[in-house]
Amino acid sequence: MTGPADGGGSTAGGCPAVHPDAVPLSGPRFHTEPQQLYREIRREHGSVVPVEMYGGFPAWLVIGYRELHQITSDPDLFSRDRGLWNQWPNVPADWPLLPVIGQPNTPSVYFSADKPHRRYAEWMSAALETVDALACRRLCEDLADRLIDEFCGRGDAELVAGYSVQLTQLTLLRLFGFPEDEGPVLAQQLNELVDGGPGAQKAHGEWMTAISDLVADKRLQPGSDIVSWLLANAEGFTDEEVFLNVRDTIGAGFLPTADWLAGTIRLMLTDDRFADALGGGRYSIGHALNEVLWEETPSQIIAGRWAARDTLLGGHNILAGDMILLGLGAANNDPLIQQHLTPAHGGNAAHFSYGYGEYRCPFPAQEIAEIIARAGIEVLLDRLPDLQLAVPASELVRRPSAFMRGMTELPVRFTPVPASGGTR
Numbered sequence: 001m002t003g004p005a006d007g008g009g010s011t012a013g014g015c016p017a018v019h020p021d022a023v024p025l026s027g028p029r030f031h032t033e034p035q036q037l038y039r040e041i042r043r044e045h046g047s048v049v050p051v052e053m054y055g056g057f058p059a060w061l062v063i064g065y066r067e068l069h070q071i072t073s074d075p076d077l078f079s080r081d082r083g084l085w086n087q088w089p090n091v092p093a094d095w096p097l098l099p100v101i102g103q104p105n106t107p108s109v110y111f112s113a114d115k116p117h118r119r120y121a122e123w124m125s126a127a128l129e130t131v132d133a134l135a136c137r138r139l140c141e142d143l144a145d146r147l148i149d150e151f152c153g154r155g156d157a158e159l160v161a162g163y164s165v166q167l168t169q170l171t172l173l174r175l176f177g178f179p180e181d182e183g184p185v186l187a188q189q190l191n192e193l194v195d196g197g198p199g200a201q202k203a204h205g206e207w208m209t210a211i212s213d214l215v216a217d218k219r220l221q222p223g224s225d226i227v228s229w230l231l232a233n234a235e236g237f238t239d240e241e242v243f244l245n246v247r248d249t250i251g252a253g254f255l256p257t258a259d260w261l262a263g264t265i266r267l268m269l270t271d272d273r274f275a276d277a278l279g280g281g282r283y284s285i286g287h288a289l290n291e292v293l294w295e296e297t298p299s300q301i302i303a304g305r306w307a308a309r310d311t312l313l314g315g316h317n318i319l320a321g322d323m324i325l326l327g328l329g330a331a332n333n334d335p336l337i338q339q340h341l342t343p344a345h346g347g348n349a350a351h352f353s354y355g356y357g358e359y360r361c362p363f364p365a366q367e368i369a370e371i372i373a374r375a376g377i378e379v380l381l382d383r384l385p386d387l388q389l390a391v392p393a394s395e396l397v398r399r400p401s402a403f404m405r406g407m408t409e410l411p412v413r414f415t416p417v418p419a420s421g422g423t424r
Contacts, residue, residue: 018058019050025061025301025325026054030402034300038063038330047334048314051325054097057087059323060316061301063330065337065352067314071324072357077308078324080113080359082106084306086321099204100403101303101323107241110248121362123237124245127229128364131175133371140375143170148383149419156390159380159410164262165255167376172250172257175368177218177225178210186210190254207251211243249365257369259298259399259406261376264288266410267296268377270393285377289370290349293332297353300329301403328352329405384414 021044029037041049047064062068071078083104091098102111109120144167151157169187170180178186189210192203214227219239222228230242267288268274274284292298305324312318331337332351354361381387389396390411399406 018052018056021045022050022052022058023061025051025059025402030300031398031400034329034402034405035295035333038327038333042330042334046314048316049327050316055092055095057090057323059304059325060313060318061325061327061330062314063327063334064314065331065334068326068328068331068352069356071305071313071326072352072355072359075113075358077311078305079308080117080305081308082111082113082306084308084321085323086319087323094201096198096200097303099200106244106248107238108244108248110245110252117359120241120245123230123233124249125362125364126233127226128249128362128368130226130229131364131368133367136171136175136368136371137375139174140167140171140372141379143167143174144376144379145383145420148380149421152383152417152419155416156411156413159265159412160258160262160407161409163380164265164376164410165258168254168258168261168372171372172254172368175226176214176246176250177223177227178214182210187254190251207247208243211247215239215243215246252361253365253369255404255406256298257372259404260289260292260369261373262407262410263292263296263298263405264373264377265380266389266393266396266407267292269387269389269412285374289373289377293349293353294351295333296405297329297332297351298405299353299403300327300405302326302328302355303403326352326355328355383417383420384412387412387414389413 023041023045042063047062047067049061049063051059051061053059062071081104082102085104088104106112107116107120109117109124112120144163147163147166151162157163165187166183169183169190173183173186174180186207189203189207192199215231216239218225218227218231222231227242227246230237230246231239234242264285268284271288274288303323303325305326307318307320307322307324309320310318313324318324328351332353337350354366390413396410397408399408
């Protein structure tokens with residue numbers, strides 16, 4: 001099986017030609033108006049779109065709900081085996097998207113396929129199931145209060161880096177056993193890794209080192225945390241498998257959860273349908289959380305799948321080894337499915353925000369993400385009931401990534417209130 005090239009270079013020289021009508025998988029419209037862009041390329045290409053990734057690499061972006069269901073339901077034809085990719089001989093070692101795409105044969109739940117994946121998924125799901133929901137909720141409330149105490153007396157705050165990111169990373173790092181004071185540095189590393197920019201490779205290396213150090217520390221001094229449970233139940237698993245699965249589980253859930261939390265706050269501050277929740281009600285919070293997953297899911301594009309053999313998909317000839325990108329955000333907004341849904345989608349959870357099929361996000365991970373997001377919103381609204389945006393909604397800046405749908409900042413203002421003093 002061929003792996004990434006050892007040499008440098010920034011183009012896919014010698015690889016199959018990019019489709020002549022390929023859509024560049026970059027540019028401000030992916031950040032500012034992705035659904036309008038998806039509508040346009042859907043009219044031009046249909047449900048499967050030829051795209052060009054950074055460095056000139058070709059891929060297929062699936063934006064149709066039915067086609068995405070077809071792909072995720074057929075792991076034999078549309079494999080998650082990265083080793084099948086027909087571009088590996090042309091991939092430079094410093095390709096910025098490499099941490100997002102993943103290396104072949106990586107022994108982790110997120111980057112493995114078939115039997116190895118099932119083995120890791122069972123192990124990681126069992127570890128995540130040890131998290132007590134009520135204890136996790138209390139932890140989130142305590143951390144949220146502490147974060148709000150830092151700005152509640154000012155009357156203004158920034159709720160992405162200053163709240164949603166910190167609340168998510170502090171909660172996850174505590175659950176996995178990290179020292180709390182390492183949180184800010186690790187959060188910055190994860191931001192750079194997921195955005196796939198020039199610092200992605202360096203951030204990837206630093207993140208691996210942090211996980212490796214944590215595993216070594218927990219081997220010597222175990223505690224009541226997920227990493228300690230994995231080590232105590234690691235029969236048949238190596239320490240390398242422990243730290244890679246921890247790394248990728250946190251990496252897969254960290255920014256999506258933080259962006260889900262911040263995106264739901266934005267929705268509730270800009271949509272009159274959720275005004276009652278801002279007055280202390282709770283009925284609308286669940287609807288807001290679900291609507292964000294439908295309309296602006298944090299994970300817009302996932303890599304991915306690779307064709308196990310030549311096939312036809314959405315009217316296009318897909319060659320064996322071609323990369324297929326899962327357009328979760330676009331599929332959720334496919335007109336064929338949207339016409340059957342109410343605007344707020346009620347309790348309908350048939351979106352692709354957690355994936356689908358064998359490689360769907362494990363249910364315990366979904367529960368933890370919802371606990372963090374819901375607790376973060378409820379505590380914030382309890383403490384700051386007159387919260388409002390400090391800038392027009394049109395001025396909010398999105399994360400510069402076609403793969404993620406988050407905001408860089410969420411500035412708000414409110415009537416200053418005293419710190420809680422830990423009295424919740």
